[in-house]
Amino acid sequence: MAVLFAASGEFKAFAAEKPSAIYKVDTNQKVVALTFDISWGEKVPEPVLDLLQREKVDKATFFLSGPWTQRHPKIAKRIHDMGYEIGNHGHLHKDFSNYPDGWIRQQVTLSEKAIYQVTGVKTRLIRTPNGDFNPRVIKCLNSMGYTVIQWNTDSLDWKNPGAQAITQRVLTRVVPGDIILMHASDSSKQIVQALPQIISGLRAKGYQFVTVSELLAQAKVQSKVE
Template sequence: MFIIWRARTLTQIIIAAATIVLFMAIFYWQNGAIATLVGQQPPSAIYKVDTNRRIVALTFDISWGDQMAPKVLHVLKNKGVTKATFFLSGPWTLQKSEIAKQIRDMGYEIGSHGYKHDNFTEHSNDWIRSQVTKAEQAIYDVTGVKTRLIRTPNGDFDKRVLRTLHDMGYTVIQWHTDSLDWKNPGVGAITQRVLTRAVPGDIILLHASDTCKQTDQALPAIIDGLRQKGFEFVTVSELLQEASPKSKLE
């Protein structure tokens, strides 16, 4: 009887311990801690990188129109800026394929800006995967570029969205300096904001959609001002290779 009682007690202890381990695993998984326990950081959005070099990445989001993008490309060419990153939405790429090809042919880096311009946090993981896949295919069909960088519509994300995109092989790119050109606050205001906020390793947010009506006018002074401060222009991918990313989750 004593042996049977000990066996039952041992079985109960094992079951109880296994239950505790299971609940702990669920807790850690939900809080992104399992990756940390095995020596990996949970996925995060990249805002800038830590570097001593005076380099910055000019980035342009495009989701609508065909007037501003050619003007921006014209300024970049005239100013001799050969390195920049454009985040293109899927529908825009299909509708304005010639401009998308021009961006590629001029040697600029291309990333994804998703498909439908909705906040990812308001949709399921399946919806996110479907939208990103559609955008990836559209950009590839037009430009031959397989995107690995993404800027989510409206810069909207949370831990769940980051995990979903990471599992798809994407790196989420945010920004450290927002030009606020999307508010059309005036050419001087856009220029001054960028020049006073830019730091080494910065990712600078600009737009080349038609809703932003002052970007091309502000861009020459932004480029000249950054150069006067000793900055050089690189793509986002080159920036990420420079140093360990400094990232944060909002």
């Protein structure tokens, strides 16, 4: 049976009843999902999109915050028009676990509406602000029809340790079925320099790029086959 890493760090079946966040898919196929969070700025997102286009990476997943989408509709539309998957990154960038369910629902709904108004996409994947959650938060988000997406490989690009450090971290940690965390916010000042090296390095290792949804769908298919 294909399995996923759950919030507890233990293996769980895809259809597990306990609330869980998705970190990676257990697969022998060399596929990975490049994911980018965006919640601030306009200087980095477009160069990231330019690079993905130049490098012919046609599969990636972007998690957008509601306020950013409203402030930068042109870039959000470009992400959609380029065929990339769009997920929800909440409204205010605050830890969900510190707030009641009603507040969480309000925040997610605000972001969902903003993304839909700009791109026409009704989001069903969510990466919580700061990656913060607990079982109650996941249960609340699941009840709204959302799948909570975390990451197995954190590029730490937001710490700006240098393009080479970002690249090496990704290439030494990546595994088949990985979800890789990066940022296309202006706070990630070195991702534009690191990204071409990450892409070429992953390809040299034999990896292909898929969206998060395609990664999850593959797990379902494998589960049925096995």
